[in-house]
Every structure is written in C-alpha cells, then in structure tokens.
Amino acid sequence: MKKKIYLIATTVLLTLAVFNSYAATNDDDKSKGITKEAIANMTEEQKQARVEEIKQRVEEIKAMDKSQMTKEERKELKTELKSLKQEAQAMGGGGVYLSVGAIIIIILVLILIL
Template sequence: MKRKIYLLVSILMLSLAAFSAKAGSLEPKTLDKETIANMTEEQKQARIEEIKERVEEIRAMDKSKMSKTERKELRVELKEMKKEAQALGAGGIYLSLGAVIVIILVLILIL
C-alpha cells in the first residue's frame, strides 16, 4: 500500500513539474541592460534593423486566422521588442505642448 502511494505521489510531482517547465519556456528572450551597454554601435543598429523587420512581418500577418493565444503571444513579443528598442536608443525626441508653446513664444519675441 505504501509503495502505491509513493508511486502516485512521485508521478503527480513529475507531472506538475513538467507543466511548470513548459510555462517558463514561453517567455520571450530579451537583452538585458548590461548586454546592451557592451554592444558596439554597429551591433545596436543591426539589432534595431532586425526588430524593424520583425515588426513589419507581424504587421503583414493575417491575424484573423490566429487563435487568441497566438495573438496574445504576438502582443507580448511586440511589447518586449519595443522595450528593447528603447533601451538600444531607437527613441526620438519628445516635446510637450508647453515646450512647443515656449519655443513659439521665444521665436515670436526674437523675430
């Protein structure tokens, strides 16, 4: 009797471990800040180009035939790529409305 209980418990533990291992492998891999800091400018530009190509591939996909989980995975991938691109320095210059008004006023005063 003890032997059957140990066998059932061990099978249960192994099956639960397999589910958690699979769930952990679905996370998209991203570059950390330390890796980005050690990259050269050419490597950064190459990675940015790879990200742009992947985004264009995703935009060209027919998402109506995808399941809900596939669309969710694409959203997660896009968010991770956006964070990575911002860390690589692919962002732009952002001006607030107040800054634009101040610049216009200064230009009016100068001219």
C-alpha cells in the first residue's frame, strides 16, 4: 500500500512541476552580436557588468518623456526593452516553477511520510 502511495505521489509531483529555461535568444539578439555562445564565454564579472548596463538603460527609458515621441519611436523603445529583458533572462539562467497544486501535494506527501 505504501509503495502505491509513493508511486502516485511521485507521478503527480513530476507532472505538476514545470521547468522553464529562458536562455533562448532570437534573431534580433544575433544581429546585435549577442548569442548563447557569447553569453556562455562571458565571465561572471562581465555578466554582472552587462546586467548593470541593462538596468541603467531601462532606468533611462523609464525616465524619458514619451508623450512627445512618435508612434514609431515608442515602438522601437518597446522592442528594445523586450530584447534587453530577453538578454537579462539569458544571463540569469532559468528557474524552477511549481504550481500551487504541486506545492499542496508536496506538503501532503511530507505529512504522509512523517
């Protein structure tokens, strides 16, 4: 009986856990010279410096007066922000995300085990 419970709990946990990786880059990043290989070859100090540059640029964009800009300029800013976000996510790696259901099941399994 215990083996069945462990098997079911393990199956449910594995099906509810979601793994995401944001290390993918798109064609826009490649035109700027930022590829997976370039990020992989960077040292930690270079990555941190680039992340700080990205943060500074995002703050500059936030501080801009966008009311005087044309629609095309705003669209360019939006695409730049998207590419900066993707680059920052690629440098930071991915993450493991658990749904609320998975967390509840983990707690229930721990209660059953203990």
